[in-house]
Amino acid sequence: MPYPVRDRKSPSGGPNRGGPGRPGDRKREGGSSRFGGEGGRGARFFQKKVCRFCQEKSSAIDFKDVERLKRFLTEKGKIIPRRITGNCAKCQRKLARAIKKARHSALVAFQID
Numbered sequence: 001m002p003y004p005v006r007d008r009k010s011p012s013g014g015p016n017r018g019g020p021g022r023p024g025d026r027k028r029e030g031g032s033s034r035f036g037g038e039g040g041r042g043a044r045f046f047q048k049k050v051c052r053f054c055q056e057k058s059s060a061i062d063f064k065d066v067e068r069l070k071r072f073l074t075e076k077g078k079i080i081p082r083r084i085t086g087n088c089a090k091c092q093r094k095l096a097r098a099i100k101k102a103r104h105s106a107l108v109a110f111q112i113d
Contacts, residue, residue: 049086053095061094063101069108072099077112 053061063069072080072095079099082092102108 051086051088051091053091054088061091061098063098063105064107066102066107069095069099069102073108075112077109 053059072085074080079096082089085092087095099108103110
């Protein structure tokens with residue numbers, strides 16, 4: 001056997017295997033600010049993002065409404081993902097289609113330098 005086989009039940013694993021671990025391993029003792037533990041800032045609560053298009057209901061996503069579409073583009077012209085905008089999946093697909101349609105009809109730039 002060219003490679004030594006390590007016994008999986010040995011307590012010399014990393015931080016998640018119950019053993020002492022190596023000197024450089026990260027340990028989560030006392031909690032961290034990311035998960036609402038002791039980090040100096042207290043617990044973090046995020047607000048649930050609501051889809052703007054579903055909220056308004058009457059307004060359809062139109063590729064000719066350039067000012068509205070530009071809110072969902074970065075400085076470079078990329079489409080902002082749904083986890084950041086808070087859109088639902090259905091409206092994000094409609095929005096992406098509208099942006100692409102506006103790009104092809106030269107209302108919105110493909111790439112901004």
